[in-house]
Amino acid sequence: MKNKKCDLHIHSNFSDSDSDVETIFKQAAEKQLFCISITDHDTLGSIHLARKYSKIYDIEFIEGLEFSAQYKDSEVHILAYFVDPENINLGKKLKIIKDMRFERLSSMVCKLNVLGINVDEQELLSNIGSSIPSRLHLGLYLVDKGLVSSIYQVFQKYLGVGKPAYVAGFGHPVKDVVTLVKECGGVSFLAHPHIIPNQDWVSEIIDLGIDGLEIVYHNMPSVKKLFYQEMVTKKGLLRSGGSDAHGSYKEFIKIGETTIPYEWVEDMKNRLGK
Numbered sequence: 091m092k093n094k095k096c097d098l099h100i101h102s103n104f105s106d107s108d109s110d111v112e113t114i115f116k117q118a119a120e121k122q123l124f125c126i127s128i129t130d131h132d133t134l135g136s137i138h139l140a141r142k143y144s145k146i147y148d149i150e151f152i153e154g155l156e157f158s159a160q161y162k163d164s165e166v167h168i169l170a171y172f173v174d175p176e177n178i179n180l181g182k183k184l185k186i187i188k189d190m191r192f193e194r195l196s197s198m199v200c201k202l203n204v205l206g207i208n209v210d211e212q213e214l215l216s217n218i219g220s221s222i223p224s225r226l227h228l229g230l231y232l233v234d235k236g237l238v239s240s241i242y243q244v245f246q247k248y249l250g251v252g253k254p255a256y257v258a259g260f261g262h263p264v265k266d267v268v269t270l271v272k273e274c275g276g277v278s279f280l281a282h283p284h285i286i287p288n289q290d291w292v293s294e295i296i297d298l299g300i301d302g303l304e305i306v307y308h309n310m311p312s313v314k315k316l317f318y319q320e321m322v323t324k325k326g327l328l329r330s331g332g333s334d335a336h337g338s339y340k341e342f343i344k345i346g347e348t349t350i351p352y353e354w355v356e357d358m359k360n361r362l363g364k
Contacts (some may be wrong), residue, residue, distance in 0.1 A: 094124035094352030098152065099169065099281070099304065099332025100345055105130035106226040109337035114345060115143040121346025125355055127154035127171055127332070132187040133222045134175045152355070156281060158187060158259055159267045161295065164251075164287055165259045166280070168267045169304060169330065172362055173276035180274050187262065188222060194257050195223045201255040202228075202248065207237055225249045226339060241339075265298045277301040277358050279330045284314040292318075296325060301361065306331025308348050328361060329354045 101107035102114055109117075111128065118126050126149060128136045134155055144151035153175060157168040173180060199209045214231050221227070229244035238244045248255040271278040279302045283292045292303070305318040306329075322329055333348040334340075 095122065095346070095349040096125040096352055096355055097121075097123055097332045097335075097346050097349050098125075098127040098129070098154065098171065098330050098355075099156075099307070099334045099348075100126060100128050101130055101156075101334070101336045102128050102136045103221060103337070104128075104133055104135035105222045106224040106339065107335070107337040108339060109335070109345075111136050111139040112143050113337075114335075115140075115147040115149055117345045118149050119147045123149060123346050123349070124352055125150035125152065126345075127152040129154040129156040129169055129332075131156050131167075131222050131224060132158055132184055132191065134173075134180075134184070135220070135222075137175050150355075153276075155184075157262075157267045157271075158191075159262050159264045160259070161264045161291060162288075163258075164291075166264060166286060166291075166295070167282070168264065168271070168300070169279040169281045170267075170271045170274070170276045171279070171330070171358060172364070173271060173274040177274040180270060183262070183270055190259075191223045194259055195225075195228060197257045198225070198228060198249065198255050201257070202232075205248070205254060207232065207248070207255075209237075226336075230339070264295055264300075268299050271301075272299075275362065277328060277361060279304050279328065282307050282310070282334070283318060284310050292321070296321075296327065300327075302328030302330055302358075304330050304332070306348060306350050308333055308343050328357055330358075 103110050140151045152171050154171045159168050199211045202209050218227050229241045232238040268278050278300050281304050303318050331350040333343050335343050335345045
């Protein structure tokens with residue numbers, strides 16, 4: 091069991107990565123991963139391809155996604171695993187979130203245009219295609235057009251929280267997302283808790299009924315990892331983790347470089363009675 095490595099936080103070109111699904115499974119095989127989950131932002135678009143390549147590469151695949159949710163005045167992310175992709179309420183919710191993402195993107199484009207950073211919204215939307223729109227897509231457009239020198243500069247000057255072109259995101263409360271995940275037969279995890287602006291919120295979100303914490307993550311401080319490990323043990327929560335790979339958009343994070351033991355996946359299955 092110790093050799094069964096898993097990466098349960100990976101993004102594909104169905105959201106904000108340039109890695110297609112086959113490339114993800116190929117890289118997972120090269121890293122000798124036993125199990126992966128593609129957790130695209132607010133979409134299950136990769137599932138059918140992932141199931142296909144799961145069989146080809148003999149790598150277990152867990153249906154997952156990363157929800158954008160609202161807690162107090164901030165956006166937080168909720169990872170969901172083992173959800174039923176055929177659930178009608180889930181499909182409706184994801185459609186609403188996708189529409190909200192497009193509205194948010196349009197608002198940020200307007201702000202940039204007012205600032206004198208000219209963005210052709212139709213060209214931007216054409217570039218995004220069927221992917222879930224994100225700030226990263228807008229940032230890539232600005233860099234490609236030579237309007238900003240780097241993605242880092244985009245977020246530091248314009249699109250980061252509190253910056254002049256930033257638009258706060260999503261009106262779906264964490265509690266609603268956690269409840270929806272349960273209704274879909276899945277388990278929910280607070281993603282990368284160490285970057286949440288107020289650490290008191292972690293305990294508060296746990297009290298909302300979330301199933302676990304992502305306690306293994308790229309460059310998570312060891313003191314934080316130990317703190318969250320003690321927290322999940324004390325409260326009887328599940329554990330998860332992964333690379334949060336985004337293809338070449340985040341070249342410093344590679345699939346399979348941050349892994350968890352398969353035992354944690356089995357804990358999830360046991361919780362769900364699988």
